[in-house]
Amino acid sequence: MESDSIECITSSDGIVDEDEIHPQPHPSSHLNIQSQFSSSTKSSHNINLINNNNIINNQNAGVLIPSSPSVHELLECPVCTNSMYPPIHQCHNGHTLCSTCKVRVHNRCPTCRQELGDIRCLALEKVAESLELPCKYCSLGCPEIFPYYSKLKHEAVCNFRPYNCPYAGSECSVLGDIPYLVAHLRDDHKVDMHSGCTFNHRYVKSNPREVENATWMLTVFNCFSHYFCLHFEAFQLGMAPVYMAFLRFMGDEMQARNFSYSLEVGGNGRKLTWEGTPRSIRDSHKKVRDSHDGLIIQRNMALFFSGGDRKELKLRVTGRIWKEQQNPENGACIPNLCS
Missing domain, CATH: 3.30.40.10 (Zinc/RING finger domain, C3HC4 (zinc finger))
Known part of the structure; x- marks a missing residue:
C-alpha cells in the first residue's frame, strides 16, 4: 500500500490546520504478537x-x-x-x-x-x-x-472471552481485553487516540482511482468511558469504486446497542448523512464492511465533494456519538449528548 495514499487529520474543534497535514506511513508487514491470554485453564479449576x-x-x-x-x-x-x-x-x-x-x-x-x-x-x-x-x-x-x-x-x-484486535490492515492475531487492546493499538499499531464524542476528520488521497488495496484508516475515541473505532476505506463494490466510513464499539453487542452515532460528508452545497448503532468489534471489520453498515460514498460523488480538478480526493467527515437513555416516564429512548 502506498505510504501517502491517505492522510487523516483530526480536529476536536472543527478547525483543520492545513499545515498539519502530513503523510502517515502504513505498516508494511503483518504483526504477529502472541496473545497474553491462555486458551485453557487446567490446574486452577475446581472440579x-x-x-x-x-x-x-x-x-x-x-x-x-x-x-x-x-x-x-x-x-x-x-x-x-x-x-x-x-x-x-x-x-x-x-x-x-x-x-x-x-x-x-x-x-x-x-x-x-x-x-x-x-x-x-x-x-x-x-x-x-x-x-x-x-x-x-x-x-x-x-x-x-x-x-x-x-x-x-x-x-x-462467553462475554468474558478475549476480543480480537480490531486493527484491520495487518491481519493482527492479538487477543485481549479492552484495556489491553487499547494499549496495543496505541503502542504497536500507532493508532491515533482522541477523547470526546464529536470528531472532524479530513481524508486526502492523491490518486482516488486506486482502490485495489482497500485504503483505510482507524482512529480510536474515548467517549462515555468506552472506546470506539472509526474506520474509513476505499474498496470495489461490484465494478464501482466506493468509499465507506463506519464506527465499531470496543465491547460486546449488548453494550453497543446503548449508543448511536452519526456521520456527515459533503461539499459544494451538498451532503450525505448516516445515522446508526455502532457494531461491536466481535463482528470483524470485513463483516461490517461487506454488510454495507455505514456511510457509503460513490467515487464520483466523493470527487464532486472534493471540488477542484477531480484528480485529488479531499473529504471532510464529521460525526458525533451519543448514548441512548430510557425515559422513566414512557420508556422511550432519549439521547444523552456528550458535552
Whole structure:
C-alpha cells in the first residue's frame, strides 16, 4: 500500500490546520504478537466429580474436588490437547484421542502406532457426563460452572472471552481485553487516540482511482468511558469504486446497542448523512464492511465533494456519538449528548 495514499487529520474543534497535514506511513508487514491470554485453564479449576454418587467435599476449602485428580487429564486429547467430546476414539491398547485428530493421524494411534479402527471409548464419554467445570475464561472474570458437554457451547459465546484486535490492515492475531487492546493499538499499531464524542476528520488521497488495496484508516475515541473505532476505506463494490466510513464499539453487542452515532460528508452545497448503532468489534471489520453498515460514498460523488480538478480526493467527515437513555416516564429512548 502506498505510504501517502491517505492522510487523516483530526480536529476536536472543527478547525483543520492545513499545515498539519502530513503523510502517515502504513505498516508494511503483518504483526504477529502472541496473545497474553491462555486458551485453557487446567490446574486452577475446581472440579465437581460425581462418580457412583460419591462426592468428595473439602469443607476447609469450601469447594468440591474430584475423587481422581487425573480425570480431566484423561479427557485431554494427546494430539491437539483440547478437551475431547463424543465420539471419543481409542485404539486396541486403550489410548484415546478426539474424532478430529483421528483423521489427522490417518487412523493410526499417535501413542503406540497401532491402527485405531472404529472403537468408541464409551466409559470415558460416560465419565465426562458427570463432570462440572468452570468456564475457561474464569481468570478473565466469568463465574459460571457448566456440565462438561455444555461448557464448550458457552465458551464460544462467553462475554468474558478475549476480543480480537480490531486493527484491520495487518491481519493482527492479538487477543485481549479492552484495556489491553487499547494499549496495543496505541503502542504497536500507532493508532491515533482522541477523547470526546464529536470528531472532524479530513481524508486526502492523491490518486482516488486506486482502490485495489482497500485504503483505510482507524482512529480510536474515548467517549462515555468506552472506546470506539472509526474506520474509513476505499474498496470495489461490484465494478464501482466506493468509499465507506463506519464506527465499531470496543465491547460486546449488548453494550453497543446503548449508543448511536452519526456521520456527515459533503461539499459544494451538498451532503450525505448516516445515522446508526455502532457494531461491536466481535463482528470483524470485513463483516461490517461487506454488510454495507455505514456511510457509503460513490467515487464520483466523493470527487464532486472534493471540488477542484477531480484528480485529488479531499473529504471532510464529521460525526458525533451519543448514548441512548430510557425515559422513566414512557420508556422511550432519549439521547444523552456528550458535552
